[in-house]
Amino acid sequence: MTVTDAPAYDFDKPLSRRETGAIKWTMYDADVLPMWVADMDFESPRCIADAIARRAQDHSLFGYHFDHQPLRDLITARMAERYNWTIDPSHIVFLPSLVVGLNLVCQLYGGTRGHILTLAPIYPPFLSAPKNHRQRAVQVEALAVRDGADLRYEFDFAALEAAITPKTRVLMLCNPHNPVGRVFSRVELEQVAAMAERHNLTVISDEIHCDLILDPDQRHTPLASLSPEAAARTVTLMAPSKTFNVPGMGLGFAIVTDDALRKTMMTAMWSGTVAHSNVMGYVAAEAAYRGGQPWLDAALAYLRANRDAVTEYVRAELPGVAVTTPEATFLSWLDFRQTPLAADPYKLLLEKGRVALNNGKDFGKGGEGFARLNFATPRAALMDGLARIKRALTEG
Ligand SMILES: Cc1ncc(COP(=O)(O)O)c(C=O)c1O
Known part of the structure; x- marks a missing residue:
């Protein structure tokens, strides 16, 4: 029998967040996959929960705290x-x-x-x-600057x-x-x-x-x-x-x-x-x-791979769409202007794909025809989200 160490951080672990009241998960119907507001579907570093628990245990009073x-x-x-x-x-x-x-x-x-x-x-x-x-x-x-499916801003x-x-x-x-x-x-x-x-x-x-x-x-x-x-x-x-x-x-x-x-x-x-x-x-x-740094290093490696998965998927599977390959953040910015969803990508993705991105229009000039995707989620959910976008495009 081979004994393998459990991974130190399991970013693939699906988390059930809807019942915690998380806005990302409660904003839309249960069959909609949320890929909008910028928080991650990953547990925070353990040291944070431990510190909060310790503080609550050791000093179970929570008075004003104006500085630290x-x-x-x-x-x-x-x-x-x-x-x-x-x-x-x-x-x-x-x-x-x-x-x-x-x-x-x-x-x-x-x-x-x-x-x-x-x-x-x-x-x-x-x-x-x-x-x-x-x-x-x-x-x-x-x-x-758009080059095929690739998009970059200056x-x-x-x-x-x-x-x-x-x-x-x-x-x-x-x-x-x-x-x-x-x-x-x-x-x-x-x-x-x-x-x-x-x-x-x-x-x-x-x-x-x-x-x-x-x-x-x-x-x-x-x-x-x-x-x-x-x-x-x-x-x-x-x-x-x-x-x-x-x-x-x-x-x-x-x-x-x-x-x-x-x-x-x-x-x-x-x-x-x-x-x-x-x-x-x-x-x-x-x-x-x-x-938190060891967790952050691992999270960044996971996010990098997710970012690349988005770019590769867009290039291979989403004809007409262009996407940024972000140098930072966990947010991809997608251009739907040359697709059947151009008129209102946010609404059409929601209706036809049951996937919730952020509406490009809300980002001001240059946002019309775009949507923002949060890829800080387990890989399986990310691939599900991308497949939903593909479905919306095909049906569009
Ligand atoms: C650029 C930027 N500033 C501020 C915020 C939000 O900050 P806070 O939650 O501290 O108000 C966000 C959240 O996505 C952000 O992307």
Whole structure:
């Protein structure tokens, strides 16, 4: 008899999430396979559940918890190790959600009826945050390069610069980019920083996907790490939420090196319009950053293979469809414009394939005729989802 070790992490394990109330699984009818909102159908690293259980056992009271110095220190060390970026621990502002961070920056620095510039297609809250504050989300479409079934996006710097008006106050950057999966290079980021400097823009750099770099030869560069000048005008948003599959724990953070920017932000937060983070969020984040790396390495290998499975399937089985091969994130961006589903891919996939993707239209300019697929799911479910897309196309 051969004895084989059980795998340390079993990402193939099917999980039953519907009865936990997970929004991904309860939004649609039971026969619909959900491949939309960005959480993973994988158990988080065990060290997180253990830390939460230990905290609940050892201190079964859950009072206010407005700060957590060990987490500040861990984040500071992480920035130095991973990005050679020296930050001061006191420059970290804890947030219950990064979407709150996007909204706060618009509210505080976007100006009355100001213009907020962003590269589209884009994660929908980048478009709603300016609207929430009666500002204008100015969308500049990224350059899409399509080669057969392969799709890749680039900045359109000339168009971005041309879209800047005297009312433009804030540039919202998403890096790595949701939904197109790009990890922007240092050279591209230097151009972004120079443009912000020329036009005196505050930058929100949403880097929530920075730990989910799929190819080992690529690296994430925080915009604010480029120079003290870039840091002074940037609010960097990060979180353990996507990385370790803990978005329900409500803990993210901003790194704000400029004292005045940070002070305004803190004052607004203490005004009562922003909830504080919950105590278990701090516990989860600390545990994840201390002990989650082996899990993350294994998850990234699994996600990389899933990403490649999507690309290969699209090339071989879905005629007319084009897809990004994301450099980061667990999200593929699919172009259905040259297929029978072009009129409304989201609706037709749901109706004919019983598979729920995100609607490309919600991502602003350049989203019409597209849909976003979350491939952070066991391989068998992923292949089922792709087969459902094929069915919808065939029936379409
Ligand atoms: C770019 C980006 N920012 C923010 C979020 C959400 O952050 P939070 O759940 O902390 O509000 C997501 C979730 O998918 C995202 O992709």
